[in-house]
Each structure stands twice: as C-alpha cells, then as structure tokens.
Amino acid sequence: MARRAGVSVATVSRVLNDAPGVRTDRRRAVRRAARELGFVPHAIARSLARGRTGTLGLIVADLTNPFYAETAKAIVDAARGRGYSVILCNTDNLPRLQAEQIEWLRRQRVDGLLLGSVHLRDPAVERLVNEGFPCVMFNRRLASGQGNWVVLDNVRGAEEATSHFLALGHRRIGFVAGPADFSTAAERLEGYRRALARAGAEPDPRLVRQGHFRSDLAYQAALDLLRADDRPTAILAGNDVTALAVLDAAADLGLRVPEDLALCGFDDTSLSRRREIALTTVAQQKDEMGRLAVGYLLEFIEDPERFRRHPVHHVLPPTLVIRRSCGALRVPMAEHSVRVLQGGAS
C-alpha cells in the first residue's frame, strides 16, 4: 500500500486519519492507491497503537423485555452515528453474570460501558465508578447515587399514577412491586406511598405485594391481592410486564378491568398500546434515554476528569398515558391535566 503510493507507512497513516501536514498531491496519491487496492486499515492494529477500540459495552437486564429492546436499539443506533460499535450482553438480572460480563468487556478493552442492569447495592458497578472507568447507568442506578446515570423520575411517575387513582375516587389502591434491589422498583413504591400519604390515606401494608417484575410471580401476587375480602379497587403495577400479569389474574377471578378493577402500569411498552389491552401506564422516553446515555458516555470518554468531578445525573420526566384500564375514559376528562391516548393501529 505505502509502496503503491510511493510514500512511507507514516504518511499513509496520516492521510487516512486526516491528520494535517501532508502535501496535497501526496494526499491524493495515497487516496487513489487506497481506492485501487481496496485498502482498509486494520482496526485491531490501530486500537493497539492508539489505546482505544471504538467499542462500547452494553449490558441489559433482559432483551426480551420490550423496554430493553427499545433502549438497546436506540443505543446501537446512536453509537453507530458516532462511529462506535457496541458489544451486547444480557444478564437476566443475575448480579453474578453482570459482574462476569463487566470483567469480560473490560478485557475486550471497550472504551466505556452502558449499564442497564444495575442493582441498588452493586459491588461490581461501584468498583467501576470508584476506578473512574467510563460508564453510565440507564434506567436503574446505585443506592448511593454515585456515578453517571440517566433515569426516569420514577417517584413522580408513581405519584401521578396514584393521584390519578385517588382523583377517580379510589381509596383502596394496591401495588404490585418489583425487586426491592432495583432502584426503579424502590422509587415507584416510594412514589405510591408518598401520594397516599399526601392524600391522607392510611397506608395498608397488605395492599403491597412483591411480584419481582416476573409474569408468574406477579400473577400470584395479584391473585393474593384480589382474593382478599377487602380487595383493592385499583392496582398500580411496578411495570407493564407486571400489569399484564395483574390483567390475567383479574380475568381468572372474573373481575372486569376497569369496571371492577382499575389498573395502571409503567413503561408504555408496545403491548400496552394494543386496543385489546389499552393499558394506562407511566410512559418513558426510551429513545431519548438511550441517546442521552450514549452521548454522556462519549463525553466521559473524551474528558474523564470532568465527569469524575461532576457526574451527570439526568432525570427524565414521566408521562401518564391514560387508556382504558384505569377507567378514567368513562368520566369527564376536564379534571385530569394529563395526555390522553387511545390504543389503536400505529
């Protein structure tokens, strides 16, 4: 290649990297030779020489959850737009697996890490943060609040949903929670409690059940909740997966939604939008979350010092999307200052 263009490999390198200080005619000669030979620089050799790989690691909890599929897509697209590749890992929410994958990705010398499967106490992630390794969490964060993250305002989302139920006249509002060691789940529970407290409603611990964000377990939790004599008239589910399980439980008990039970989820995944389901839910801007996470991570990689001093804590606003399942569509809408959407083809 260098021979073909009649220059040194150093000059070839400069031209192909658009480095300054090469005479225009040589620049042209190199470009032509490269074209004729179909020459493409060896990315691995370049990585070794530069000490950067142009690769990011992406760790998600569960790719088959539409929430992660959507954020992953946004992340991959954003990274490509900035010239970065992304290596994908799935943890199934197993801390052990996540720790292994973080280790693995660092061995692969990724330039930075996007973390979507963080636990509230998470030694592997805490170590990354303490070492100052470029990483940003999304969706979930550490209990300590350390590090960089972009998350939904889960507390507010749950407050709004709960207040919505209260405004509709519900007094016994149940909550099917997610794992206590996910910040999302913990914050949504917190928001639910705060809204009740603010309304002066007495909190009833029997109305809160653990569903682990899993269909099977959430289904059982919902059955328990709905079989009680003083069953709730409304349920806030920790996420949409949970809400669908509640829907199943209600159906199996012969309860109609929303007539016998009002229901609200979290995430606004594609399922919720179906007219047959029409789930009222707290929506997140998943594309935005993915894009932001990539943007911050790349800035971090460029200028690590700044981020170590001033971590980014980006909180995205929730949007309560009213559909059929909460029952509000049957009452005058004037009282609700929220966006109204109905399911349908999209």
Added chain:
Amino acid sequence: MARRAGVSVATVSRVLNDAPGVRTDRRRAVRRAARELGFVPHAIARSLARGRTGTLGLIVADLTNPFYAETAKAIVDAARGRGYSVILCNTDNLPRLQAEQIEWLRRQRVDGLLLGSVHLRDPAVERLVNEGFPCVMFNRRLASGQGNWVVLDNVRGAEEATSHFLALGHRRIGFVAGPADFSTAAERLEGYRRALARAGAEPDPRLVRQGHFRSDLAYQAALDLLRADDRPTAILAGNDVTALAVLDAAADLGLRVPEDLALCGFDDTSLSRRREIALTTVAQQKDEMGRLAVGYLLEFIEDPERFRRHPVHHVLPPTLVIRRSCGALRVPMAEHSVRVLQGGAS
C-alpha cells in the same frame, strides 16, 4: 508480570494460554504472580498477534420486533457460552445500511457474521459468501440458496395454516403478504398458494395484498381486503405484526374475530400469546434458531474449507399453534392433528 514471576513473557503467554511444555513449578509461579498483580492479558494485542478477535457480528432487521429480540438474546447467550463477544447492528431492513454494517464489522475484524436481515437478492451478502467469509444467515436467506443458513420451513408452515382454514370450511382465504424480497415472505406466500392449489380452490389474486410487514401498511391492506363485497372469511397474515394490524382493521370495520373473520399469523411472538389477543399462529423455535446459527458459525470459523464445500442448510419445522383467532376452538378438535394451546399467564 514476567519479571515478577521470574520468567520470560513467552512463558507467561504459554501458561496463560494453557499451552503445553512448561514445567509445573513455573506454571504455578506464573499463575500466582498473575493473581497477585491482578494481571489480565491484553485482548487487543492478543487479537493482533493471533489474527482472531473472538468477536462475532450480529445483524438484525429490527430489534423492536420481538422475533429478533428473542433470537438476538439466544445468540448472545450461546456466543458467551463459547467465549465469543457479539457486536450488534440493526438495519431497519435497509439494504444500504446492511451493506455499510457488513463493511464496518469486517473492518472491526469480527471472526464471523450472523445475518438476520438478508434480502433475496443481496449483493453485499452474496459477496461475503463468494469470498468464503465465515457467515451464517438465519430466518431469511438468499434466492440463490447459496451460503449457510438456518430457517423455518416457511412453505410448509403456510401450507398447514391454509389447510387448517380449508378444513374449517373456509373457501375465500385472504393473504396479507410481506416484502417480496424477503425469503420468509415469499415462501409463506408460496405455501399459501400451494395449499389452495392442492385443494383445487381457484386462486383469486384480489385476495392477496401487500402489507410489507409493517403495521400501518398491513392495516391498509387489510382494510382493502375486508371492505370488498366478496371479502375473505379467513386471512393468513405473513407474520404476527401483520396479523395484529389485520385485527385492528377488522375491529374498525366492526368485524368480530373469529366469528366474522378467522385469522392466523406467523412467528408466535409474545403478543400473540396474550389471552386478549389469542392469535393462532405458525410458531418458530427462536432459541433453537439462534443457538444453531451460532454453533454453525463457530464450526465454520474453525474449519472454513469444509463449510465452503458443504454449506449447511438447516430447515426448522413449523408448529401451528391454535388459539382463539382461527375459530377452530369452537369446533370438534379431533379432526385437527395439531398442537393446541390457549393464551394465559406464563
């Protein structure tokens, strides 16, 4: 590191790669030094020296389609189990983007490629195959049949679904097709036609509409089909996304499914399983498809010659999953030799 263990870097390399020909005591010394120093070999340097990166490229059409989310998860898991990383790319079915990404991934020196977004005529993929670059297609394949692939028996799947409709007494059976340049869509249409021909039913071209595997376009196609005076009494949809759009169109026209319209999809994605939807559909073994694709690709990488001589063509069997939407659950089941499943919590 080498100094710490009192040996040469060559010996360190041998020990850490479990290469033979190192005295046991030295081996131990190296391992101990590695542990004490927390030494991890530099993967990039290793890749450069070995000429292999331990990385695979995965190209999918659309990660937000649950079909691809599920296969991607299976692929990532299988690759990890075999010690490989996977770089993820999304094409949105744009051939141009796919070509770029193939180029990009080869520059990144992936050891092989998993292709889930192939078109029937696909110069970029055909070039890969002709060059003998390690790659395996999944879900979709080339018109020429060249290269390695693992796909569903789409023809048979569509035949079975259509025959099922015929057995239920339907005579006017519509088809909402996918893009003509996807092997999946083409083969499913072919199966539909064959089943009709075998039954001696006269094919009516007006019963076949193009929905492009997109909700919006499939919805329009279904409206057209269902507004006709001699509308079909049953519709086979090219995939589940299409089937859901047909469901919407039917609902908007006041048609009940399955009473006024029998419906069947393809893929068995999570949505179809919901009891509110209960879509009869031709199921694929997505996990198996992903695992197989990875397995073959790694064999290819190990022994390229063999695969160039004897390409792998793996065809997976379809399973017709009967749910509510086809109407069969209202008639005696004895006549149908198919697996019966009902939607519900899972």
Added chain:
DNA sequence: CTGAAAGCGCTTACAG
C-alpha cells in the same frame, strides 16, 4: 522446557 527475537499492522514523537 525456556528465552530471545521476529512479527501482527498500525500511530506518533522525533529528527531532518
């Protein structure tokens, strides 16, 4: 069994 040395294909001061 072991080490010195060459080589993987780039980038980047350094000297001219």
Added chain:
DNA sequence: CTGAAAGCGCTTACAG
C-alpha cells in the same frame, strides 16, 4: 512536509 524508528502487548516458530 516526510520518513525511520520505536512502541502498543501479545504469540509463536526457532534455537538452544
């Protein structure tokens, strides 16, 4: 502006 040379951190014949 340009090239020779060192260096990135490994692996792997090769010689001993």
